[in-house]
Amino acid sequence: MEASQTSGTRRAAGRPKIGDLATSDVVVRLRTPEGRDEWLYCHSAVLAAGSKYFADRLSDDWPTCQILGSRYCVEVYCQELDLSSHVTALRLLYAAEPCSRFGVRGALGVLQAAVHLGCARIAAACVDYLESAPWDEADEEEILRTIPCLGPQYDCVLARLRPIDPAPVTSIFLSAFRHATSMHSAPELKSAAQEQLEYMLTEDDDAPLLVFDDDIVKSQVKDCVSGLLNRFGAFMSAILMKPKEAPLGRDDGGLQQELHSFVSDISWACQILSKLEMMKCVVVYWTGVSSDVVEAVDVVCVGIDCLKTILKVIEVSAKVLEAIAFGNIVLPTEKRYDAVNVWIGFAQRAKPLVEQPERDDEDGDAEAPKINLDNEVWQSLESAIVSIVLTLPSNNQADILSDWLLSKHAKYPDLTEAFEVWCYRSKVAKRRLSFLDHANRLS
Template sequence: MRRAAGWPKIGDLATSDVVVRLRTPEGRDEWLYCHSGVLAAGSKYFADRLSNDWPTCQILGSRYCVEVYCQELDLSSHVTVLRLLYAAEPCSRFGVRSSLGVLQAAVHLGCLQIAGACVDYLESAPWDEADEEEILRTIPCLGPQYERVLARLRPIDPAPVTSIFLSAFRHATSMLSVPELKSAAQEQLDYMLTEDDDAPLLLLHDDDIVKSQLNDCVTGLLNRFTGFISSIPTKQKQTPSGHQQELHSLVSDFSWACQVLSKLEMMKCLVVYWVGVSSDVVEAIDAVDCLDTRLKVAEVSAKVLEAIAFGNAVLPAEKRRDAVNVWVAFARTTKPLVELQHHHDDDDDNGDAEAPKINLDNELWQSLESAIVSIVLTLPSNMQADILSDWLQSKHAKYPDLTEAFEVWCYRSKVARRRLSFLSQINRVT
């Protein structure tokens, strides 16, 4: 560091008039030959210690040797601060961790100019996660005048969060967004709404205006999907591979939207739509014949059926029955295909190691099966009987396993007359 013009050199024994003795609890000493004028000009601590008003200033030698006590880990930072008092300007660009140490030592010694330079540097320097944790441990202990360093870590106002959320949601559901931006938007929106060790960054349960804008984005996604489904015959003849990718992208957006909308308790519009186009979706998937896309469709269907099963979206019995019939048939043919491809990937030792592998997500199939069973049990008895009859006659009765629904239906059917006998008595009285 460049020495200030006119200042003597630290450690110059010939011109030094005071010795600073840095001491630690472990017994380590560091002696520095300094100059009282330099120390008093840059440090309130030394200005007080070297003042005639200091209680021990008249004791022989007390003005010529000033002891400073510090921790072992802070010793080098105190040495740096003493050297900076001689510098032309209080340079603090030693990296985040070192600057924090220098800042603490500067505060200890009352070196306001050096402390200010450290704060300016820390406030503008890039941090990694470890730096942030160290800053959070250090800065609050130094006093409120240094807390501007924490500005980038403070909670943000609700208005910008809502604006960012809506803009990101538009990118996340748009076909025109750059793929990297779209992927980042979907990932970060999901993170913003996740309730982990911290509360979600955004709560929209009572914000009707924001919900209306989100509904507009979802409606745009639904309209694009409808348009795609209706144009499949033409697209198949023109660009078979291109329309496969477009369908996969649309279904992936649906899957992500289900995950986000369920957290916002806004699944109803998507559930009603998906149930209404279920047959068309299955027909489109059969035409495309892409197992990855079939899996994405299974994910969407599981989330939609879960919303119905949990009562988050209320549909008439006929709609529930139709949804069960479509997705039971889809699940009983898709799961064996996924298992077959998964085993093929495991056994193919000579295959391309970088080729994408089919993921056998057991939790997905369990969720889908559980939702189907729950919905079946909400249907009128005769509707249940039709579904169970078809299931028992199918060669794919292994999945989905409707045994639980079958057992409940048998019990309810057997005791129905006895349990509802009071109705006939009421009718007779009436």
């Protein structure tokens, strides 16, 4: 044991050390354009063995300049910011195992210096570290600026940043979509799935992560949404049947929370489906159950605590009516008439509830909830209602406008535009359609 330790000590003692003036036979002079110099006393055998740059400079074929007696001087030019990395690379030539654990930025600097000096072993150690180390966003940007300039042999560092093949993206999207629309997924997983799916399809500075042109994929998305809507329908049926058998307890927050969860998921699904141009399944369903949705909300949601759920219902209805108003989804007259009637009444009752907390807060209730929808949602709902009303037959418009003018909540939605158009059309109708009477007499 003692003999082994003694042998190891001798080997360590016999290893050259950078900066050892007594044994050094080469001076490396690091120079920068700013005039900074760094002198390092080194050993030609170590330098030539670990660096192609120094192997070439110290060979007999390279003209050298002798200074300081018998020592050679090798000049290395580098930028000021790279000076410390070159010093580190030279020191690593003396290490038994090159250590590259200087953090991502430090490893990048040493890698550049190693490439400059032709230190293959040090460069490989830096690459291994960079491939395995965690990166933050700033590290990633620095890597993207640095690695492509070093040569294709170092592109392996960029593996985690390269675009992924379409097949895995589609698989991840469908799996995440199932979690996002499932009632059994953990809340954290569902929330993350919904957030990331929305990001994947967002058109910002970059193109969406995937584009759907596969009918099979769309079919699977539709199946997930249909499952969500069917579960919501069963939930509403259970609620609407209970009052006939046994009245619901008004203090039961579980049903309200479940209703809120369903409507939130449907609202999120609308955002995704609108990007995929697949809103029809939700629009047809929602317009068909509008009366049931309103009745279920009236049964379950009592008091100001349910305002979040009520506003989520408004949010979904705005998206549905907007799809109808833009002509993206074509529905029969009767369905448009029934849907717009239901949601005008619901919106008229919901708007005062939103404004109530603000009045309470002014009276000194510091704990009054401040819950509201984005003004754009209210405006889009109002605009959609006006557009749909104007697509209806004149008599249907008259019924809606009559109820609106008689309502104490005529302030919202503002159907003034629809009223003006209806008045104009009604007044000039006989004159504009007089050609029909003439054609009928001729026939």
